[in-house]
Amino acid sequence: MSTLTKTFHFEVLHRSTKSNARVGRITTPHGSFLTPTFVGVGTNGVLKSLGHDESMEAGLDLMFANTYHLMVQPGEDVVEKMGGIHRFSGRTRPIITDSGGFQVFSLAYGSVASELKSQGTKKHSNSVQKISEEGVKFRSYRDGRSILLTPETSIGAQKKIGADIMISFDELPPYHISADALKKSFERTHRWEKRSLLFHQAHPTDQALYSVIHGGINPDLRKKSCQILRELDFDGHAVGGSLGKNRDEMIEMLTYTLPCLPQEKPIHLLGIADLPSLHSSIPLGIDSFDSSYPTKAARHGTLLTDNGTLRIISGAYKDDPRPIEEGCSCRACRTVSRSFLHHLFKSSELLGLSLASSHNLYYMIRFMERVRQKILLNEL
Amino acid sequence: MSTLTKTFHFEVLHRSTKSNARVGRITTPHGSFLTPTFVGVGTNGVLKSLGHDESMEAGLDLMFANTYHLMVQPGEDVVEKMGGIHRFSGRTRPIITDSGGFQVFSLAYGSVASELKSQGTKKHSNSVQKISEEGVKFRSYRDGRSILLTPETSIGAQKKIGADIMISFDELPPYHISADALKKSFERTHRWEKRSLLFHQAHPTDQALYSVIHGGINPDLRKKSCQILRELDFDGHAVGGSLGKNRDEMIEMLTYTLPCLPQEKPIHLLGIADLPSLHSSIPLGIDSFDSSYPTKAARHGTLLTDNGTLRIISGAYKDDPRPIEEGCSCRACRTVSRSFLHHLFKSSELLGLSLASSHNLYYMIRFMERVRQKILLNEL
Numbered sequence: 001m002s003t004l005t006k007t008f009h010f011e012v013l014h015r016s017t018k019s020n021a022r023v024g025r026i027t028t029p030h031g032s033f034l035t036p037t038f039v040g041v042g043t044n045g046v047l048k049s050l051g052h053d054e055s056m057e058a059g060l061d062l063m064f065a066n067t068y069h070l071m072v073q074p075g076e077d078v079v080e081k082m083g084g085i086h087r088f089s090g091r092t093r094p095i096i097t098d099s100g101g102f103q104v105f106s107l108a109y110g111s112v113a114s115e116l117k118s119q120g121t122k123k124h125s126n127s128v129q130k131i132s133e134e135g136v137k138f139r140s141y142r143d144g145r146s147i148l149l150t151p152e153t154s155i156g157a158q159k160k161i162g163a164d165i166m167i168s169f170d171e172l173p174p175y176h177i178s179a180d181a182l183k184k185s186f187e188r189t190h191r192w193e194k195r196s197l198l199f200h201q202a203h204p205t206d207q208a209l210y211s212v213i214h215g216g217i218n219p220d221l222r223k224k225s226c227q228i229l230r231e232l233d234f235d236g237h238a239v240g241g242s243l244g245k246n247r248d249e250m251i252e253m254l255t256y257t258l259p260c261l262p263q264e265k266p267i268h269l270l271g272i273a274d275l276p277s278l279h280s281s282i283p284l285g286i287d288s289f290d291s292s293y294p295t296k297a298a299r300h301g302t303l304l305t306d307n308g309t310l311r312i313i314s315g316a317y318k319d320d321p322r323p324i325e326e327g328c329s330c331r332a333c334r335t336v337s338r339s340f341l342h343h344l345f346k347s348s349e350l351l352g353l354s355l356a357s358s359h360n361l362y363y364m365i366r367f368m369e370r371v372r373q374k375i376l377l378n379e380l
Numbered sequence: 381m382s383t384l385t386k387t388f389h390f391e392v393l394h395r396s397t398k399s400n401a402r403v404g405r406i407t408t409p410h411g412s413f414l415t416p417t418f419v420g421v422g423t424n425g426v427l428k429s430l431g432h433d434e435s436m437e438a439g440l441d442l443m444f445a446n447t448y449h450l451m452v453q454p455g456e457d458v459v460e461k462m463g464g465i466h467r468f469s470g471r472t473r474p475i476i477t478d479s480g481g482f483q484v485f486s487l488a489y490g491s492v493a494s495e496l497k498s499q500g501t502k503k504h505s506n507s508v509q510k511i512s513e514e515g516v517k518f519r520s521y522r523d524g525r526s527i528l529l530t531p532e533t534s535i536g537a538q539k540k541i542g543a544d545i546m547i548s549f550d551e552l553p554p555y556h557i558s559a560d561a562l563k564k565s566f567e568r569t570h571r572w573e574k575r576s577l578l579f580h581q582a583h584p585t586d587q588a589l590y591s592v593i594h595g596g597i598n599p600d601l602r603k604k605s606c607q608i609l610r611e612l613d614f615d616g617h618a619v620g621g622s623l624g625k626n627r628d629e630m631i632e633m634l635t636y637t638l639p640c641l642p643q644e645k646p647i648h649l650l651g652i653a654d655l656p657s658l659h660s661s662i663p664l665g666i667d668s669f670d671s672s673y674p675t676k677a678a679r680h681g682t683l684l685t686d687n688g689t690l691r692i693i694s695g696a697y698k699d700d701p702r703p704i705e706e707g708c709s710c711r712a713c714r715t716v717s718r719s720f721l722h723h724l725f726k727s728s729e730l731l732g733l734s735l736a737s738s739h740n741l742y743y744m745i746r747f748m749e750r751v752r753q754k755i756l757l758n759e760l
Contacts, residue, residue: 044727045720051731053715074698074723081699082719090715318454319461335433335470339462340425343454347424350730351431 008164008208008235010266010287017378019283020258021371026062026266026287028094028164029206030086033061035266036282036371038273038364039096039290043069045079045089048295049354050361052091054331058358059365062094062165064290067157068103071147072140076160084162096165096290098270099154099196099212102240104128104136105172133188135169151195159205167238168196170212175242186221189214189241190228197232208235210268216242217249219256226260236266239286243272251280258285273364275304282371283380294364298356301345304363310338312356317342330362331355388544388588388615390646390667397758399663400638401751406442406646406667408474408544409586410466413441415646416662416751418653418744419476419670423449425459425469428675429734430741432471434711438738439745442474442545444670447537448483451527452520456540464542476545476670478650479534479576479592482620484508484516485552513568515549531575539585547618548576550592555622566601569594569621570608577612588615590648596622597629599636606640616646619666623652631660638665653744655684662751663760674744678736681725684743690718692736697722710742711735 009027013034016022024035039062040047040055047055047063055063070079082088085095107128127139135150154169169192173185193211200209211229215221229237239257243250250272261267266287269277273291281289294304301313305325310317312324323333324341332341332355344352374380389407393414396402404415419442420427420435427435427443435443450459462468465475487508507519515530534549549572553565573591580589591609595601609617619637623630630652641647646667649657653671661669674684681693685705690697692704703713704721712721712735724732754760 044729045723046729046731049730049734051711051715051735053711069727073726074719078699078719078723082701082717088717088720088723090717090720319458321462331431331433335431337462337468337470339454339458340468340470343425343458343468346453347449349424349426350429350733351426353730354429354734355431 006208006235007206010236010264012263014376016283016375016380018380020285021283021375021380022285022287023372023375024266024287026094028208030092030094030164033094034372035287036278036368036375037061037288038294038368039064039268039288040295040361040364041066041290041292042089042091043292044073045070045085046091047357047361048292048299049350049357050295052089054358055361056091056093058330058362059369060093060361061365062096062288063091065095065097065161065163066100066103067097067154067161068100068149070097070161071100071149071157072142076157080160080162084160086162094165095163096167096210096268097158097161097163098167099169100149100157101136101154101169102172102270104138104149107138133191135192151192152199155196155199155209156203159200159203159207162205163207165208165210165236166200167210168193168212168234170214170240172240173214173216173242175216175245182216182218182221186214186225190225193229194232197234201233210234210236210238210266212238212240212270213257213261214241215257217244217253219253222253222257223260226257230260230262230265234265236268237261238268238270240270243270247277247280250277251284254281254284254286275367278367278371282375294360295357298358298360299353301352301356303356304360312338312341312352313345314342324359325363328359328362328366330359332359386588386615387586390616390644392643394756396663396755396760398760400665401663401755401760402665402667403752403755404646404667406474408588410472410474410544413474414752415667416748416755417441417668418674418748419444419648419668420675420741420744421446421670421672422469422471423672424453425450425465426471427737427741428672428679429730429737430675432469434738435741436471436473438710438742440473440741441745442476442668443471445475445477445541445543446480446483447477447534447541448480448529450477450541451480451529451537452522456537460540460542464540466542474545475543476547476590476648477538477541477543478547479549480529480537481516481534481549482552482651484518484529487518513571515572531572532579535576535579535589536583539580539583539587542585543587545588545590545616546580547590548573548592548614550594550620552620553594553596553622555596555625562596562598562601566594566605570605573609574612577614581613590614590616590618590646592618592620592650593637593641594621595637597624597633599633602633602637603640606637610640610642610645614645616648617641618648618650620650623650627657627660630657631664634661634664634666655747658747658751662755674740675737678738678740679733681732681736683736684740692718692721692732693725694722704739705743708739708742708746710739712739
């Protein structure tokens with residue numbers, strides 16, 4: 001067992017008098033940041049079409065990288081050899097990795113096929129070879145080798161990758177599942193999370209480890225999951241598993257789940273950061289949100305503004321000399337007009353994707369700054 | 381006729397005692413720059429995957445934009461309405477446009493099909509409808525409308541686009557052509573160039589106009605072309621037409637052609653800027669070179685260094701912690717290792733294309749800086 005003093009630290013700076021929203025500060029080996037915060041998704045170790053120089057300058061506090069993708073390419077051993085994900089990628093600010101389980105189980109159940117399609121490959125399907133108590137064995141779509149993902153190998157890989165925050169290995173049950181199968185999955189996922197923590201404690205590093213709260217949209221299971229996991233020495237909790245089939249189900253679930261979690265630890269919501277969900281869930285007390293939505297939407301020409309989304313490919317912007325959004329100081333708004341950005345998209349110029357991504361990322365960062373200000377003023 | 385005082389000005393600052401190489405200064409409405417210089421190709425008004433903020437910071441003196449592409453998308457009227465190519469695109473430094481003829485005749489003869497394929501569309505073929513003394517009529521691959529390109533409409537479009545330097549409209553003959561057909565093309569191209577100049581003089585703007593020297597690899601025709609065009613009031617001369625089937629033929633052609641051009645006007649070589657060609661042709665007295673090669677090679681993972689090219693996709697770079705080139709201060713070398721750039725290419729991350737392009741552009745700019753220094757020292 002470790003006697004290492006952990007850098008990771010969460011402090012609540014202010015609780016709103018109007019809701020359960022709070023402003024906090026998370027300290028990691030790569031610096032501190034304020035919460036609630038938007039976590040940009042850099043699947044392969046970097047946000048799509050945005051360099052770390054750009055995303056750090058824009059003020060991205062925390063980046064989410066995918067262990068599954070990094071295990072397949074370049075492999076966790078290469079990342080470790082290159083000095084860990086920060087030195088390897090050049091990002092000097094905090095990074096969080098997931099367990100790899102989400103992607104692997106998505107392959108098995110096909111429930112987030114759209115997420116995988118965006119990787120530009122069709123070779124993923126049917127690559128899961130075996131799921132057992134030990135873990136899950138899958139075939140790398142890149143070189144065909146078998147990879148065994150277990151609580152121990154997931155945390156082992158995340159330690160080699162070296163992010164500031166890791167996430168324990170869990171099982172992602174499909175949305176449509178029998179009550180009996182859900183119960184078995186529920187029990188196994190908690191055994192896997194305990195094994196994740198044990199392995200982490202047996203191989204101490206200056207990294208934090210979050211649990212994943214499960215239970216689908218069953219209030220009793222969610223409460224039970226919170227009871228089990230809050231008793232263990234996790235540094236924070238992520239709300240995961242099935243989040244319901246729509247936003248209303250998710251908000252309802254969060255409403256009865258969050259009060260069961262300890263208030264002194266940070267709470268992350270996995271994979272959700274669209275603006276309506278943020279509006280609804282920040283007052284419930286979520287501290288961080290990851291989503292590839294803002295950058296993915298940008299690559300499809302959908303730009304976020306305070307007046308709603310703007311489809312830059314629309315002919316309405318062909319000769320519009322204004323920036324995407326007045327007053328925005330992102331790279332796109334500083335350097336090009338709507339007219340030129342429209343032209344870049346019409347001409348299939350890759351620069352259009354970078355500039356649009358830059359804007360949407362910056363928008364999310366500014367949005368969260370304003371959220372924190374409102375919480376501090378008890379206006380939210 | 382115009383009495384406008386032109387900003388455009390070329391001054392030879394030093395002639396090498398060792399060769400016909402020279403260092404000059406070209407002044408345009410958007411600033412001055414030194415020659416010999418590398419001209420980056422921004423087909424649609426911007427270099428591929430590099431913003432103007434990046435290319436200007438890297439020190440790109442002159443950018444080459446393609447009139448054909450801009451006429452098709454967004455159309456020269458939109459560029460004019462947006463205040464011209466500088467305000468439209470955000471580049472504040474000098475820009476040169478071609479006449480559009482090269483692309484249109486490529487469609488007719490298919491001789492530079494590879495250039496067109498790189499535009500990512502197969503719809504170009506057979507879009508040329510008619511070639512006559514007046515000009516060439518083609519169908520826009522984008523919206524099917526007929527576009528008539530003549531000396532007058534080409535210069536008219538280039539005036540609306542508003543680059544600092546324009547190029548007169550010429551006919552690009554195919555490489556394999558009968559002597560009789562070549563003679564007819566040769567005569568017509570000079571009539572078209574004269575019409576280009578007349579139209580320019582009749583519609584004065586503070587833009588320079590270069591001629592295009594023709595004659596293929598026939599010394600008599602090249603000399604005759606120089607004789608005809610040097611008598612006219614062009615601001616500079618571009619060597620174009622068929623440049624031969626290989627580098628040796630081109631260098632031989634340049635060797636007998638360049639002495640026939642006036643020494644007090646700048647000389648541009650159209651579409652060629654690979655390093656061996658630069659090494660061979662700078663001592664002959666060329667002042668500027670445009671080519672999409674450095675950025676195109678970058679997108680294919682071929683990086684330029686003083687030790688030759690480096691194929692970043694090679695497994696040799698998987699765990700190479702060094703920058704692309706020691707001592708280089710481009711964005712790529714400042715922010716990522718060979719290892720991470722290799723990973724970006726293996727992961728099909730668009731950022732890899734931007735960073736590689738940034739390096740190759742910077743390399744070309746640095747290369748030309750060193751060339752100018754050598755000329756000033758009479759070492760080249």
